[in-house]
Amino acid sequence: xxxxxxxxxxxxxxxxxxxxxxxxxxxxxxxxxxxxxxxxxxxxxxxxxxxxxxxxxxxxxxxxxxxxxxxxxxxxxxxxxxxxxxxxxxxxxxxxxxxxxxxxxxxxxxxxxxxxxxxxxxxxxxxxxxxxxxxxxxxxxxxxxxxxxxxxxxxxxxxxxxxx
Amino acid sequence: xxxxxxxxxxxxxxxxxxxxxxxxxxxxxxxxxxxxxxxxxxxxxxxxxxxxxxxxxxxxxxxxxxxxxxxxxxxxxxxxxxxxxxxxxxxxxxxxxxxxxxxxxxxxxxxxxxxxxxxxxxxxxxxxxxxxxxxxxxxxxxxxxxxxxxxxxxxxxxxxxxxxxxxxxxxxxxxxxxxxxxxxxxxxxxxxxxxxxxxxxxxxxxxxxxxxxxxxxxxxxxxxxxxxxxxxxxxxxxxxxxxxxxxxxxxxxxxxxxxxxxxxxxxxxxxxxxxxxxxxxxxxxxxxxxxxxxxxxxxxxxxxxxxxxxxxxxxxxxxxxxxxxxxxxxxxxxxxxxxxxxxxxxxxxxxxxxxxxxxxxxxxxxxxxxxxxxxxxxxxxxxxxxxxxx
Numbered sequence: 001x002x003x004x005x006x007x008x009x010x011x012x013x014x015x016x017x018x019x020x021x022x023x024x025x026x027x028x029x030x031x032x033x034x035x036x037x038x039x040x041x042x043x044x045x046x047x048x049x050x051x052x053x054x055x056x057x058x059x060x061x062x063x064x065x066x067x068x069x070x071x072x073x074x075x076x077x078x079x080x081x082x083x084x085x086x087x088x089x090x091x092x093x094x095x096x097x098x099x100x101x102x103x104x105x106x107x108x109x110x111x112x113x114x115x116x117x118x119x120x121x122x123x124x125x126x127x128x129x130x131x132x133x134x135x136x137x138x139x140x141x142x143x144x145x146x147x148x149x150x151x152x153x154x155x156x157x158x159x160x161x162x163x164x
Numbered sequence: 165x166x167x168x169x170x171x172x173x174x175x176x177x178x179x180x181x182x183x184x185x186x187x188x189x190x191x192x193x194x195x196x197x198x199x200x201x202x203x204x205x206x207x208x209x210x211x212x213x214x215x216x217x218x219x220x221x222x223x224x225x226x227x228x229x230x231x232x233x234x235x236x237x238x239x240x241x242x243x244x245x246x247x248x249x250x251x252x253x254x255x256x257x258x259x260x261x262x263x264x265x266x267x268x269x270x271x272x273x274x275x276x277x278x279x280x281x282x283x284x285x286x287x288x289x290x291x292x293x294x295x296x297x298x299x300x301x302x303x304x305x306x307x308x309x310x311x312x313x314x315x316x317x318x319x320x321x322x323x324x325x326x327x328x329x330x331x332x333x334x335x336x337x338x339x340x341x342x343x344x345x346x347x348x349x350x351x352x353x354x355x356x357x358x359x360x361x362x363x364x365x366x367x368x369x370x371x372x373x374x375x376x377x378x379x380x381x382x383x384x385x386x387x388x389x390x391x392x393x394x395x396x397x398x399x400x401x402x403x404x405x406x407x408x409x410x411x412x413x414x415x416x417x418x419x420x421x422x423x424x425x426x427x428x429x430x431x432x433x434x435x436x437x438x439x440x441x442x443x444x445x446x447x448x449x450x451x452x453x454x455x456x457x458x459x460x461x462x463x464x465x466x467x468x469x470x471x472x473x474x475x476x477x478x479x480x481x482x483x484x485x486x487x488x489x490x491x492x493x494x495x496x497x498x499x500x501x502x503x504x505x506x507x508x509x510x511x512x513x514x515x516x517x518x519x520x521x522x523x524x525x526x527x528x529x530x531x532x533x534x535x536x537x538x539x540x541x542x543x544x545x546x547x548x549x550x551x552x553x554x
Contacts, residue, residue, distance in 0.1 A: 008458075008462075012462065016535065016536075019535065019539075023466065023535070023539065026465055026466040026469035026470065027462035027463070027465055027466045027535075028462065028465065029465045029469075157206065159202050159204055159206070160188070160202065161188065161191045161192060161197065161199045161201065161202070161512060162184055162187055162188040162191050162199060162201035162202065162512060162514060163184070163188075163201070163202055163203040163204060164182065164184050164203050164290060164291045164292075164340075164518075
């Protein structure tokens with residue numbers, strides 16, 4: 001299967017991973033067997049990492065606290081930022097971690113049950129790590145859009161039910 | 165006083181109400197309907213286009229424009245048409261911005277037709293051509309097309325209908341409702357027919373940018389056809405801008421000048437807000453347009469594949485966003501099929517005969533709907549067909 005077809009499969013799955021192999025095969029004009037094999041390969045190559053739902057937790061839980069923490073780090077010989085990054089991303093509280101250009105080095109996304117919990121994590125686990133120079137914590141007040149999805153958008157169809 | 169009806173112009177009174185209208189009322193009164201009967205994109209106009217309209221309003225662009233439309237927009241249209249369809253029009257004299265492609269169709273009929281002249285209208289087709297011919301005093305002549313020919317028009321079918329009163333041929337490819345397209349070779353055959361009988365052509369190419377297996381062939385770009393053709397297009401389908409009502413016509417300066425006379429006395433100009441949005445669409449809308457097309461294409465394959473699985477033969481549409489499967493295997497007429505499907509499975513599709521008698525035995529299914537809707541609707545159609553198929 002060519003790369004473009006694989007990319008199409010990935011795009012379809014990224015939008016809705018609940019579509020069946022048969023549906024995807026029809027959509028792309030491929031055989032089900034081909035799609036199945038391609039998806040299996042993409043999973044084995046860890047191109048597809050997992051199949052997950054995008055959830056607006058604020059509708060279910062009273063308090064979900066998310067914070068973005070800017071971390072300045074002293075890079076290490078031979079390993080650069082990777083070693084200290086690993087020390088950070090191994091914590092399950094850390095939902096995502098990126099190396100950044102600009103005013104700071106690592107951007108850490110943390111989720112917790114309360115502001116205190118998050119603040120304590122930063123103070124006790126993050127700020128004290130060797131090679132971490134400084135941290136700046138920003139709490140998220142409201143999420144408008146994530147992964148291309150607008151949270152408050154009502155997907156209402158305003159069109160006439162039948163038109164020529 | 166006479167009854168109100170007796171005051172009405174009999175030409176108008178005798179226009180048949182659109183077959184879709186009656187079905188629309190049925191659908192409106194049914195609950196929980198998944199509608200695949202919609203002739204417009206399910207996408208909302210891309211944000212950058214909507215935003216350009218707000219910005220225009222903020223800067224106070226709320227006035228009339230030139231009758232022809234904003235010169236800037238006409239220049240963009242002209243260069244877009246030249247680049248994409250390979251036919252050149254002088255932007256300021258051969259291009260007219262209209263209120264949707266529909267207005268352009270009406271203007272062309274009124275500017276060209278003399279009472280009693282005949283217009284060849286290939287069917288099945290969009291519902292407006294025959295009534296606009298009649299209202300302009302002309303006589304619409306149906307030319308059937310057949311699934312055996314992939315719903316393409318043949319010169320043979322045209323030769324059977326042409327008379328010495330024939331003036332105009334309507335071409336609408338990619339076609340609503342069949343999704344058929346016509347390739348260059350087939351169109352060349354039509355062009356020879358047009359030349360032989362000294363006809364003009366109204367080419368409604370509103371779905372030109374929505375072809376899936378190869379590029380659209382513009383009729384006006386064929387040798388000798390530019391000055392015989394009024395090319396009509398717009399922004400409704402390709403940029404998901406139906407409600408903005410912006411279309412355009414390109415053609416010989418004389419035709420455009422006469423059409424503009426009617427336009428200026430009846431409409432004055434297309435709304436400036438829509439024109440500003442259309443300008444943005446042409447300047448920066450390419451990538452969003454392509455994104456939507458990829459999605460339509462996936463749905464197209466899915467829908468056609470499912471109909472063939474279900475046992476309703478569906479020829480492969482190569483343009484627009486409609487599938488036109490045959491329902492003859494069920495033994496039902498198009499209207500029976502649609503009414504029963506609506507009542508029993510709450511899925512709305514449009515009976516093929518709403519688009520002309522040669523559409524009988526078919527249904528129009530719009531795949532301008534989400535994959536979730538299409539999946540559910542086709543499962544319901546499958547259950548329905550299993551009950552009726554002998």
